[in-house]
Amino acid sequence: MPNRRPKLSPPPPDADTRRAIAPVVCYPPETLPEPRNLGPATPTGPVTTTLAAPRDAATFRARAGQTIRITSVDGPQVGDLNLWNAHDLTERFYSGKTRALHGTHVTTGDTLWSTLPHLRPMATVTYDSLDWYGIDSYGGAVHDVIGTRCDPYTNALLNSGDQYHYCCHSNLTRALADETGLPLHDAELLVHDVLNVFMCTGFTRDTGQYFMKASPVRPGDTFEFRAEIDLLGALSACPGGDCGAEHSSDTTPCYPLKIEVFDTAHTATHQPPNPNPYDRNHGR
Numbered sequence: 001m002p003n004r005r006p007k008l009s010p011p012p013p014d015a016d017t018r019r020a021i022a023p024v025v026c027y028p029p030e031t032l033p034e035p036r037n038l039g040p041a042t043p044t045g046p047v048t049t050t051l052a053a054p055r056d057a058a059t060f061r062a063r064a065g066q067t068i069r070i071t072s073v074d075g076p077q078v079g080d081l082n083l084w085n086a087h088d089l090t091e092r093f094y095s096g097k098t099r100a101l102h103g104t105h106v107t108t109g110d111t112l113w114s115t116l117p118h119l120r121p122m123a124t125v126t127y128d129s130l131d132w133y134g135i136d137s138y139g140g141a142v143h144d145v146i147g148t149r150c151d152p153y154t155n156a157l158l159n160s161g162d163q164y165h166y167c168c169h170s171n172l173t174r175a176l177a178d179e180t181g182l183p184l185h186d187a188e189l190l191v192h193d194v195l196n197v198f199m200c201t202g203f204t205r206d207t208g209q210y211f212m213k214a215s216p217v218r219p220g221d222t223f224e225f226r227a228e229i230d231l232l233g234a235l236s237a238c239p240g241g242d243c244g245a246e247h248s249s250d251t252t253p254c255y256p257l258k259i260e261v262f263d264t265a266h267t268a269t270h271q272p273p274n275p276n277p278y279d280r281n282h283g284r
């Protein structure tokens, strides 16, 4: 097995026995509520349409019970998604716990959870036209909740101080500042780790390193989710395009992403999620 670092510790005599212990799933999700009303949604009223331009981000608002549909148009493109409680921007999408509960990638039926101390459903993925993809022979899958977001700080660290201003982190920051009127640097602090819609990623089996590969998304593919609470969202059309080669530059062909928000037959009877049952006592 290739190593990224020299190993300084010799294996103990029972190393193979320890390695052979079977894993257990950390968070068996069987006690979570079953997702409802899955499948491609049909609008029952006006559709609000927004376009995230290439290497830029757009915001959208959705009321609880409405459906948000993200569609690939023109060419294969990855989108970095942020979600906030529309009435309290400190409650936002929690990619880490979503990953722990559902896996490294999300698809039809998975919940998008909010940050502590709320930890409640923000949205439910109701339809994913790429759910046929599964896990490929490299260990890659689509709709990544591993990969934070491309950002200019990491780019500057890895590329001799290079100043690139259209990473998803910056695109989301500008879009949130424009939507809310917050100063740019205040908005930046509310930008968080994303759901990488349409992005195909995994970890290399031999070194455990995060990898990306050209997304299988094609124009017409859709990713739909239902707002469980009133949402403010922002979507960045990643400068990496289909993320098959590189990001954090203007090198790769980049395409827009369409965002639609609409009512469905289930919107009027939507039930908001229960608050998290923990009492916040913390042992005091």
Ligand SMILES: [Zn+2]
Residues within 6 Å of the ligand: 080, 149, 150, 167, 168, 169, 238, 239, 240, 247
């Ligand atoms: Zn990006």
